Amino acid sequence: MRHHASTDAARGQNDLRRTIGKFLGAYGLLLMLAVLFAIFAVVNQHFLTPDNFRALLEQNSVLAIIAVGMTFALISRNIDLAPGSIIVLSSVVMGLVFTATGNIWPSIACGIVAAIAVDLFDGVLIGKAGIDPLIVTLAAWIWVRGLAISLTRANSIVIRDPVIDFMNNVQFLGISPPIVLIGVAFAFGWFVLNRTRLGRYTYALGGDERAAIQAGIDTAAYKILMFGMLGVFAALGMVVTVSRLGAAAPDATYGLELDAIVSVIIGGNPFTGGEGSLRRTLVGVLFIAVLNNGLSTLGMRDAYFYAYKGLTILVALFFDVISRRLLKGAEPAGAVTEAATPA
Amino acid sequence: MAVRSAEGELQSAQPAGEARPILEMVGVTKRFPGVLALDRVNFSVRRGEIHSLIGQNGAGKSTLMHVLSGIYPANEGQILIDGQPVTITHPREALRLGIGTVYQELSLLPRLSVADNVFLGREPGNGFVINEAAVLSQAAEVLAQLGVRNIDVKARVADLPLAQQQLVEIAKVLSHQPRILVLDEPTASLAEEETVHLFDILKGLKAHGIAIIFISHRFKEIIQHCDRGTILRNGKLVKTIELSGVTENELAEIMIGQQVESFFRHDGQGEPKAGDQILEVSHLSVGQRVKDVSFVLRRGEIVGITGLLGAGQNELVRALFGIQENVTGTIRRNGQVLAIRSPGDAIQHGICLLTENRKFEGLVLDMSVKENVTLPSLSMFRRAPVFIDNAGEERATDGFVRRLNIIVRSVRSKVRTLSGGNQQKTILARWLLRNLDILIFIEPTRGIDVGAKADIYQYLDRLAQEGKSIVVVSPELLEILGVSDRILVMYHGRLTRVFEKGAADEEALLSAVQGGSQHGG
């Protein structure tokens, strides 16, 4: 005979916890986002203008694009610390080719190839040689940018071309190409994540790699493939970065990867992987974007900027943890449950 | 219909004389270092039957099935499928040959949907894109084939109750279209009505001609739902019998048979030397797993707790050590209520626990023997002002090495290099060093060779004589019988029977473990 919960009161309390937990989990961040909006709007009337919104999106377009890729990395229980450096290196490659040929299209092509090549290299080290992704991408973070700096002797390479101008100056209905690319990145990411094997196995890798191997999935190959795809996002990021700067700058995109990781996590994707969605990343990116933009339109200088940003992130994380705790206490007991192992 | 001799003794089932069995394992022998796990076992299964594999822990049931499902090969013997000899060296080969196995440890991805799990790795679609619609519809088909109507293929596996998760796992295996389905203790954690539901489904599969091998300890359900049963004992085949009309007692008799060697008998010098009460457990409950259990523990006695898998005995003792959640009830020592919420609390009150998982939960494999032994007791080895008295540590550990007869080159050797039995003794040394007076053991001799087993039993005896109170949790009935002064039997979370010293024998205990009441079984 199935034995039910000891009292109805206990059941009721259980349900209350679940409801609060679910609510906080799903809407907690949106609430904070709304609060942020309100604060910034009140303090600075310039915040709520369409111009500012477009600027907000444009300033954080690279972040958004990279965050899509980072979502894949985190869902599969990996991490990628290199995208910022890869963008820089591939833009440098692009710049060098442009200086040599004067033709924008082969330059872009070469940049794309460079980005994907570096990520594939990382992928092989992680997938085939089994080295911890933190170390591999940490090393890449260092050597990739280092290479870029050496190639240009720390100078920027100016890139003047109508395509670049197009990216920068064109607007259609208030939407500019970088914003379109955000959409492209998310759409592409969503498709791969939800409709393809790569996406499905990304979840498998993060959920239970042993079960994945048992099911006959070639985990090494898919890890490599996934990192290669991260290269695609880095390439997109390269295009936007070069356009906004009008040059290939070896000191660009510092801190990008950290922002990206924070965006993905704050949006609600667990760091331990196995589950997650781009919808959550989108919210997280918006959060960071609004934070970045709001603080700078407030005229915050570096220190306050960092301090408040860090504090807000910690608070948001705190709520996330609370909601997880509430949900966990109320979960039905089952053989297959989440393993909570902080990385 | 069960075949009996003139005296009523059950005879082996004769081959029916019709079509060949779908599976024949002939003369299968499997050796592990120091152990003969399977000794020329013959085992055959017909199409469309539910065949139960029966035996005590260590009898060889799992080993036989591991050989069948390709986890390791047999040393001798042959496997024939549909009359054709086959070699199985890898689980994937087994699958290809039509052998599907559902293990107790489910291999599902909790955060994916039911449909995704069923087809993981084999999703319909072209090389890159998955045909989502096909995944959903085919998964629904498989579930329908199983006879399962109330699971939504889009539901997340983690949100389903265990019984349904198990059905998903079966569906996953079924989607490979096996001819032979092996289920390893599927009902261990199921409630009665879920078990009935499971068997309905299995009978549906039976009707499709699938041969089902069912490993279980539970006599009631074996007799009620299975066609034939094969009983193994100590790696040897005892009999294969038709199950209809067989009683639980008869099954028990075959399983136990005549024990030639007299097993270790706890020498209690006649009467129970019941000392004073040292621990009083009242109305202890752990969620759904343990319900309202009360008992007392006395100084100098060894209490054995046993039951079927999942009866709650493990959760009960873990609650005593502070590593279990959802605990209600009280634990008293000398009349004082104890608050035990962590191992540290338990240790302070003199309670320690040695789990069955010594490698993962007991020892730090990269540390030395002495470091492992002294780990909770470092305050005893202080050398001014904050240093560890290494020499003292080694002396103390050496002492235990001698007392417990631990075979090791030096106390500085990494504990990883010791055999299972010696590792167990190392953990025992750790708690003895602490001089705690309540020691709880879960499966103390699991995976340990016979020689070390005897050592451990003798030592338990000696500890009890010294006045310590010992609790032994084990599914091995002979072990419990041999070692305990008093035996507590748990069934579905409740304490259903208590045997005082000398009041139990194998049959009575087996019956109690199966849920039998005081009178009859």
Next chain:
Amino acid sequence: MVDRASQPTALGEPEARRRLGASISGLLSDYSTVAVVIAVVAFFGLSSQFFLSPDNIANILRQMAIVGVLAAGMTMVVLIGGIDLSVGSVVLVSGAITGTLILNYEFNAWPAIAVGLLVAMAVGLLNGILIEKAQISPVIVTLGTLIAVRGAGQAILWINNSWVWVTDDLFVYVAKEKVLFLPIIAALMFVLYIISAVVLKQTAFGRYVYAIGGNQRAAQLAGLPVTRIKIIAYVLSGLFAGIAGLLMAARLGVVGPSVGLGMEFDAITAVVLGGTRLSGGAGRVERSLLGTAILVMVINYLTIRGIPDIWQTSVTGFLILGAILLERAARRG
């Protein structure tokens, strides 16, 4: 120490000789790291006449001091299975606070130092609590504190228009002087390493650290105060970062807003180069000293040879990559 060689044991092995051997082989057990250091010193020494000059060696030692201290703290955290990305910011904030207190509030050196170090430990405590009690991943938490603490540090620097000059006598003395041919900064680093090594090897705390890193569940079941020890490890990391920050302030003579930027990665590189695994439970703090030595010597060599600054970053990255691959190969072989 009792001479056990004369005591019969159930095991019957002569102990004294083995104990000495064990200590030495402990350090040499990872032959590769020591071998690399020796090889590096030999190669660089032979190919450049300046490399082994007393002035340059002093220079190397001074450079090692700061990253070395950071690496020691990082090793502590890595051993229990965590990581601390905020140390670079703590380097900033400890220097900023101490410098400001001395410059603007007329503190004496030692009280100011005490406050700076207390703040550093507080950051470590915050990290530890968020990671262990709130169960948030160490990477995320220390990323957050990295950002927040840097901000706090920079805010403090505003009081002096973002540049705090460090001219206190104590600091100048420490930066310039030597003790027994060793620059004081480097001597302090060595002392810290000796203390860390002794603590890790010979105290209960050290034993707990290795147990927790080796098998946290077993440590928990043995009744160890796991949460407390892990938090202490983070506090220590903060403390060491604070010390590094003060050493840096002394060495540079000034604290600016970009002090310590990226140093956490240098520290991690040193730990990895030293051979300690990031997964925890195995490794010695002395190894991180070797790793620091390799890192600094390579950079120093490049500087001497006139190889432009900009290559140095790539080389560091390649180094860490090489170290990992070598370790992989060694483990397979």
